[in-house]
Amino acid sequence: MSKQAKSGEIVSLYPGSFDPLTLGHIDIIERASRIFPKVIVAIGHSPIKPSLFSVNEKSTMLNKAFSKLKNIEIHEYNGLTIEYAKKIKASVIVRGLRSHNDLVYESQMAVTNRHLYPNMDTVFLTASPETSHISSTLVRDIASHQGKLDGLVPQYVVKALQSKFPKNSKQ
């Protein structure tokens, strides 16, 4: 799975639920891959947080999006993000910021991670104006009502969502 990082190479970790992958996530990952030599995109799975897509389905979506970018790896993990970051020897956690709400939550999370592991830094990338309104929660909501998903997620994610919410099964 993990290719060995070259010595001194900064490994960054972009963790998330990706339920499903959106154009907002893709924007952050592409930008992180231009900043850091290596980006590990890690799909977290929680036994208590229900998920529309399985980890395998999420992994297929992410691999489709990034098969051409050589410095991006797709991983899966259980448990605390900070423990996974230590395990893969990441020195930076990357998170995206869309709004004031994200900032409040994400900065608390970043400080807590530094409390748990003082060497770990979190780097925030602000959302791009074209995608800052996109969230997986809203995408799932729109899909469940057969709404238009163009411009929110890639076409293959539109298809995956349509198969979860077939036309004659309005929620």
Ligand code: ADP
């Ligand atoms: P989580 O459940 O960990 O919040 P998500 O998959 O929803 O996982 O999000 C992963 C990261 O991507 C978070 O830092 C989130 O703020 C960021 N993110 C989500 N959507 C966007 C977007 N449209 N633009 C920029 N960042 C985003």
